[in-house]
Amino acid sequence: MTMVSYDDAPVPIRQDLIEAHQRSWQRIAAPGTWLTGATRVAIAREVRNAHQCGLCAERKAALTPYSVTGSHETVTDLPTAQVELIHHLATDSARLKRSWARDLIDSGLSEEEYVETVGVACTTISLDTFAHAVGMSPREFPAAVEGKPTRIRPPEARQGAAWMPWIAAEDANEADRDLFGPGISNIRRALSLVPTEARGFFDLNNSHYLSAEQMKDFATRFRAITRAQIELVAGRISAINQCAY
Amino acid sequence: MGKAEGDGGIPNGAMLVNFAEAIAGDDVERLKQARAEVTQTLGADGLVDACGVAAQFNAIDRIADSIGVPIDDVRLAPTADFRQALGIDAFPSRLES
Numbered sequence: 144m145t146m147v148s149y150d151d152a153p154v155p156i157r158q159d160l161i162e163a164h165q166r167s168w169q170r171i172a173a174p175g176t177w178l179t180g181a182t183r184v185a186i187a188r189e190v191r192n193a194h195q196c197g198l199c200a201e202r203k204a205a206l207t208p209y210s211v212t213g214s215h216e217t218v219t220d221l222p223t224a225q226v227e228l229i230h231h232l233a234t235d236s237a238r239l240k241r242s243w244a245r246d247l248i249d250s251g252l253s254e255e256e257y258v259e260t261v262g263v264a265c266t267t268i269s270l271d272t273f274a275h276a277v278g279m280s281p282r283e284f285p286a287a288v289e290g291k292p293t294r295i296r297p298p299e300a301r302q303g304a305a306w307m308p309w310i311a312a313e314d315a316n317e318a319d320r321d322l323f324g325p326g327i328s329n330i331r332r333a334l335s336l337v338p339t340e341a342r343g344f345f346d347l348n349n350s351h352y353l354s355a356e357q358m359k360d361f362a363t364r365f366r367a368i369t370r371a372q373i374e375l376v377a378g379r380i381s382a383i384n385q386c387a388y
Numbered sequence: 389m390g391k392a393e394g395d396g397g398i399p400n401g402a403m404l405v406n407f408a409e410a411i412a413g414d415d416v417e418r419l420k421q422a423r424a425e426v427t428q429t430l431g432a433d434g435l436v437d438a439c440g441v442a443a444q445f446n447a448i449d450r451i452a453d454s455i456g457v458p459i460d461d462v463r464l465a466p467t468a469d470f471r472q473a474l475g476i477d478a479f480p481s482r483l484e485s
Contacts, residue, residue: 154427154432154435154436155432155433155436156436157433157436160436160440228454232450232453232454233450236449236450236453236454236481237453237479237480237481238480238481239453239454239456239481239484240480240484241456241484244454244456258455261450261451261454261455262451264450265447265448265450265451266447268443268446268447268450269443269444269446269447269448270443272411272442272443272446272447273439273440273442273443275411275419276411276419276423276438276439276442276443277423277435277436277439278420278423304458305455305456305457305458306454306455306456307455307456309455328460329457329458329459329460330448330451330452330457333451333452333455333457334451334455344447344451347444348444348448350440351440351441351443351444352440352441352444352445366433366437367430367431367433367434367436367437368404368430368434368437368438368441369398369399371398371399372398372399372400372401372404372438373437373441375396375398375401375404375405375408376404376405376407376408376438376441376442376445377441377442377444377445379404379405379408379409380408380411380412380441380442380445380446380449381445381449382474383408383409383412384412384445384446384449384450384453385479385480385481386449386450386452386453386479386481387452387459387471387476387477387479387481387482388449388452388453388457388458388459388481
């Protein structure tokens with residue numbers, strides 16, 4: 144079993160946060176819904192590698208990233224479309240386009256693989272950003288766990304307003320109503336084409352940020368910093384990332 | 389994106405904005421100093437909580453952008469004025485979602 148250690152942390156880390164990170168790394172290493180454990184760990188490796196990629200640096204500096212052609216510098220044997228997805232979202236997510244996403248699907252990456260790749264990549268980004276912020280080196284990658292993906296697509300998922308199919312509020316079944324049902328924000332249903340990935344990502348979200356219930360409770364202080372301070376940090380990061388959502 | 393100034397009416401706001409910018413940037417020394425300032429002012433627990441929030445939004449922004457998640461209908465009208473004022477509607481991700 145993958146065990147993440149924060150013995151080298153410069154400050155004490157909350158126990159619930161350590162446990163959430165532990166679950167996240169285990170989830171990355173295990174077979175997913177559409178991807179094997181080996182592929183999921185490779186995605187995490189590629190996320191870290193993207194920041195050393197010459198093509199990504201050139202694109203980031205260009206007026207439009209789509210004017211720069213070339214090959215990514217890769218450290219895995221992931222398919223080209225998957226590497227493009229990982230590198231572009233890791234290094235220049237503000238300028239992603241619907242037509243770019245559609246091109247990746249047309250080139251052979253399935254919608255389900257696309258969504259699961261986004262989930263694994265963004266979980267890795269969250270874990271690595273935390274280590275960077277607190278002053279630790281990124282954690283070692285876990286060993287991949289053998290096994291087959293479940294390959295279950297939720298029958299209630301359909302194309303909505305986002306680029307990928309998702310489970311709309313009115314379509315959420317009883318088991319998933321807490322995460323995708325009425326009153327739940329679009330961002331929480333973003334990965335719902337792969338429900339297990341969505342649930343896993345928001346498990347980490349609950350410890351890094353706040354749970355859906357805590358978000359609605361402005362009377363209780365859940366963290367050492369105030370709600371206003373939490374939202375200020377969140378807002379500044381999103382502004383730097385130029386994320387309109 | 390423009391430069392943030394002052395505390396914005398939030399205790400230690402400028403310090404936290406500086407910390408967020410340092411996390412997102414690549415100046416190692418700036419991050420080191422910003423981290424030390426947050427720790428000294430808000431304590432180790434405050435530092436860890438701020439790191440968690442920054443980490444999560446650095447990731448969740450990328451989910452929104454790569455899935456093309458539209459702003460929720462219920463939030464469109466109430467946020468219209470400040471999205472316009474802050475230039476958020478001009479973000480490439482807004483034009484694509």
